[in-house]
Amino acid sequence: MVLTLGARKARLDPGYNCGVKGLVRKLLIELKEDPDREGLVRTPERVEKALTFLTSGYDAVVADVINGALFTVDYSEMVIVKDVDFYSLCEHHLLPFFGKCHVAYIPNGRVIGLSKIPRLVDMFARRLQIQERMTNQIAETIREAIDPLGVAVVVEATHLCMSMRGVEKQNSFAVTSAMLGTFRENHRTRSEFLELIRRGSYVQRGASQGTGPDCVDE
Ligand code: ZN
Numbered sequence: 001m002v003l004t005l006g007a008r009k010a011r012l013d014p015g016y017n018c019g020v021k022g023l024v025r026k027l028l029i030e031l032k033e034d035p036d037r038e039g040l041v042r043t044p045e046r047v048e049k050a051l052t053f054l055t056s057g058y059d060a061v062v063a064d065v066i067n068g069a070l071f072t073v074d075y076s077e078m079v080i081v082k083d084v085d086f087y088s089l090c091e092h093h094l095l096p097f098f099g100k101c102h103v104a105y106i107p108n109g110r111v112i113g114l115s116k117i118p119r120l121v122d123m124f125a126r127r128l129q130i131q132e133r134m135t136n137q138i139a140e141t142i143r144e145a146i147d148p149l150g151v152a153v154v155v156e157a158t159h160l161c162m163s164m165r166g167v168e169k170q171n172s173f174a175v176t177s178a179m180l181g182t183f184r185e186n187h188r189t190r191s192e193f194l195e196l197i198r199r200g201s202y203v204q205r206g207a208s209q210g211t212g213p214d215c216v217d218e
Pocket of ligand 1: 091
């Protein structure tokens, strides 16, 4: 077999047959591909790099993400950060699910710097996830950080493990929510939040509760 220059270089790489790179190479062979052909020769390296980034949320620490951006304020109206884009990987298939996250809370003397909310979302999205757990983790983290009167998180996502595989296509768009404190106890507060995020968003009336399993465990 005549190897391309790229393939010869790849073989000199110490990670050629081990670690994530080695595993991806083995996977390509299992998929009946030729890992030494030009287009694939650097694929193991690229996949490793991509997966390292897409799972970098495991290494993130809440305190570092918030980085001291907690402020004492005399403000007790709802704070909303809506349409936060996120990209995650479903833990059942390692395929992407992505969409928008809406976060609200009612301060009880303390607020979080607004720019920190999307970073918290990224921290939990960049892990192997299920949508329900990610939704809860974002809400719980904000509750623990500033002990507000209430926290609400709604996540709307498309799951490629369902839409690409043609499984239950009609449910491939899932909405999950976590309501804590005032948002759980007070119907008007919850409705106000849902009304505010509904404007210009995909959330349909009545879809404020989780709509079942976010991906099929098969
Ligand atoms: Zn899945």
